Amino acid sequence: MDAPVRSSESAGALGGRDLALGAIDLALLAAIITAGQLSHGVDPLAEPLAALETIAPFAVGWLVMAPLSGLYAPGVGKSLVRSVRATTVAWVAAANVGLILRASPLFDGTATWPFPLVITGFGLLALVGWRGAYAAYARSGR
Incomplete structure (x- = not known):
């Protein structure tokens, strides 16, 4: 099993790339949940508090569990297997x-x-799909 490689600079702190990836992760989760609400006849624009109350528990879960899983550890984003x-x-x-x-x-x-x-x-399909695509892109060196 690969242990995350940490440098003294990056240990314990999220960099700009990590914050951008985390923001995209959260935006994707919000989009999935909003799509679900729309499919059930809930208008997030007419009921913004209800929409936020549906998104919030999953955003909290992600904000706690993603760093604990090692998703933002150095090198994870460039490895397809580790990222997935x-x-x-x-x-x-x-x-x-x-x-x-x-x-x-x-x-x-x-x-x-x-x-x-x-x-x-749906969360698994969307997040693993996007993170896998990002890992392939990052690995290509662009």
Whole structure:
């Protein structure tokens, strides 16, 4: 198993590239959830608080679990295998955190069947797809 290679400069701090990748990750998650809301007749522009309340638990899950999974460790973004592995671990964990928070009294929402499968599956496809494409691009040296 590959251990993340850390330099003294990058240990413990996110760089500009990591922040940009994280922002894209969150924007992609928000887009997936918003698309789901639209497919269920919820207008995020008419009900912005409801939209944010749906996105927030999964964003919190991602913000906690992505760094813990090693997704932002140096070198992960350029390795297709490491990127896909870390993204998969991060999203499955983040989706579970989001589902737990969504079902809690902290948020107005439920996690009725088959929503856990749908959010986990679509999130996995979108995040692994985009992170895999980015890893291939970064590896090409552009």
